[in-house]
Amino acid sequence: MTAPDTDGPAPVGPVIGLDVGGTKISAGLVTADGDVRHEASVTTPATAGPDAILTAMVTLVRPIAAAAEAEGCPALGLGVGAAGVIDPATGAVTAATDHLRSWAGTPVADRLTTATGLPVRVVNDVHAHALGEARRGAGTGQATVLLVAAGTGLGGAIVVDGRVLTGSRGIAGHLGHVPSPEAAGLPCSCGRTGHLEAVASGAGLLERYRSTMPVRQMDDGSVGPSAASGADVSRLAAAGDPAALSCVDGSAAALGRAIGGWINTLDPDVVIVTGGLAQAGPRWWTRLRAAADTETIPAATGCPVVPAALGARAALIGAASLLTSDHADHADHSIVRTRA
Numbered sequence: 001m002t003a004p005d006t007d008g009p010a011p012v013g014p015v016i017g018l019d020v021g022g023t024k025i026s027a028g029l030v031t032a033d034g035d036v037r038h039e040a041s042v043t044t045p046a047t048a049g050p051d052a053i054l055t056a057m058v059t060l061v062r063p064i065a066a067a068a069e070a071e072g073c074p075a076l077g078l079g080v081g082a083a084g085v086i087d088p089a090t091g092a093v094t095a096a097t098d099h100l101r102s103w104a105g106t107p108v109a110d111r112l113t114t115a116t117g118l119p120v121r122v123v124n125d126v127h128a129h130a131l132g133e134a135r136r137g138a139g140t141g142q143a144t145v146l147l148v149a150a151g152t153g154l155g156g157a158i159v160v161d162g163r164v165l166t167g168s169r170g171i172a173g174h175l176g177h178v179p180s181p182e183a184a185g186l187p188c189s190c191g192r193t194g195h196l197e198a199v200a201s202g203a204g205l206l207e208r209y210r211s212t213m214p215v216r217q218m219d220d221g222s223v224g225p226s227a228a229s230g231a232d233v234s235r236l237a238a239a240g241d242p243a244a245l246s247c248v249d250g251s252a253a254a255l256g257r258a259i260g261g262w263i264n265t266l267d268p269d270v271v272i273v274t275g276g277l278a279q280a281g282p283r284w285w286t287r288l289r290a291a292a293d294t295e296t297i298p299a300a301t302g303c304p305v306v307p308a309a310l311g312a313r314a315a316l317i318g319a320a321s322l323l324t325s326d327h328a329d330h331a332d333h334s335i336v337r338t339r340a
């Protein structure tokens, strides 16, 4: 099913997109066609506090805004995808992990509006990623899109008719924290046990591999840690390491079964899988799709499960799209309309 027509002309013009992650802040000017220009990034001052992060964001934004102005096409505003739980009405961070020190409570939209004079919209970074893929990437033209983000952790988002489902508390899409038979008894990052993230994430994959293979013989003959990341485990599996293959197969099967369940629940037009785990190769994808098929009820068969298309730019493209969409999914939508 394709997305319905929007209810009027969208504002045209470029928007500055920002993607604020735990290790890097990326920015770029996203044109009306979805191209990204004047890209720049900086290491996130994650331990220096919110003032330092906001300063880094403004420092990235100013030259991009000046370049757009000089080209005769000034930016309409800023769209920000940021780590943490975001209040969609105010653009403030309502909760965050310790990856960004004291980030919770930061009024991101207000502070950036004051510093730049531009309208600002803020959304969670995974939600921004899903908006980018749904509006400009692998889900373009599809009405119901489920994004599964299998990186260090496991998250995701649901986009319906171009709007991301934020939920009642802004946390919708925490796909990693569903019970999974493959994860029974295993500790999860949330403090509970038996959740899918414990097997179907980069951190989970690494943990499972280390539990069966704590050390290995290094090329120089010494003994070292068996792997340092989920990507290491994927590489070892590709090289034929039996323990790594077993872990990678297990994570693909666990995530695939869960995807089958989400297909039955949401009936999406497409499921998009992104993140480091999605780079694990064709064997991982084959097992993922086969496991999804085993759980999908007959009425829901045939839902495509595909890789993401936009790469690392998805979140900033998605965040920028908040200012050029006609979907009234945020409280300050009227600001955008009056500037169009």
Ligand SMILES: [Zn+2]
Pocket (backbone or CB within 6 Å): 176, 177, 178, 188, 189, 190, 191, 192, 195, 197
């Ligand atoms: Zn959990």
